[in-house]
Amino acid sequence: MPAARESLLDAAYTALARRPWPAVRMVDVAAVAxxxxxxxxxxxxxxxxxxxxLVRREADAYLAGVDRALAIPADPRERLAAVAEWTVSAARGNALIKAMxxxxxxxxxxxxxxxxxxSSSAVPAQRRADGxxxxxxxxVALARDRAVAVLSGPGKTDAAELARSCELVVRLALSCVSAPPGEGGVTALVRTVLPRHPTRSG
Structure with missing residues (x-):
């Protein structure tokens, strides 16, 4: 029952925002849901x-946000900047994503x-979570690989170079989670370290 499962995960997430996980009671999660x-x-x-x-759902939500950032109508550098912005905002706004x-x-x-x-669960989503x-x-690798898949294509630089650029952006964003960037934020940093067209050959 997907609807009940999502309601329960929402209730657990809300409970976690209010109290430490050891103090979250299953009976309370069920009641709220x-x-x-x-x-x-x-x-x-x-x-x-x-x-x-819960951890699996939040990981999936982070990667879905990476996909949305990569889908914006912009040049590759700006799409990678959007990935960086999403990474920083997701980590700042969601303690589980930050921990992951x-x-x-x-x-x-x-x-x-x-x-x-x-896992002995008959629920496919739980079997996946138990993996x-x-x-x-x-x-980092999943976000990098998603970016490479979207940004690669004919006439562009080799996959290894593109992968390095994509991974650099994600790791740069993670550094901004720990040490907030100055004026211009993470986007300014991405624009500084990446060439205008990071996926085109020289």
Whole structure:
């Protein structure tokens, strides 16, 4: 039941904004979502399963934002700047995305193991959540590879050079999460370090 699952994840996310994860109670999450506690356990199996699903959803949301940034009608440098802006804003506005991108998990947050866990769930979305969760390096690579796929094409620079530019932008954005940039923000930094057409050959 996808609607109930999303409602439960929304309720868990809201609860996490108000109290540390260890203090979040499954019964309260179910009540806020308007479903039974049994429905919650049917969907996620356990509190650890709920945590894994929540982390997986936020990782997917970050990558969906990368895709949206890459889809704007602009030249490649500006699209990469949009990816950088999204990365910074997503990390600043969402503690789970920040933790996933930086690897810095506070005691307030759920911190499920990134390796796969045994899953007996009949729910496909939960089986996916019980699989490997992305590390910071994984998320950087996924964002880089999405950018390469969108920006590469005939008559453009080799894939390795493009991949370096794309990864540089994501890592530059992550540096701005820890140390906010000066005037012009991360976009100004991207424009400074990338050539006007980073995907065109010399």
């Amino acid at each position: 308007g479903v039974s506690r049994q429905t919650l356990y049917n969907e996620f199996g356990s509190k650890e399963g709920l945590a894994r699903a 991108l930086t690897g810095c998990w506070s005691e307030r947050l759920p911190s499920p193991t990134l390796t796969a866990v045994p 490997p969760l992305p590390s910071p390096a994984d998320l």
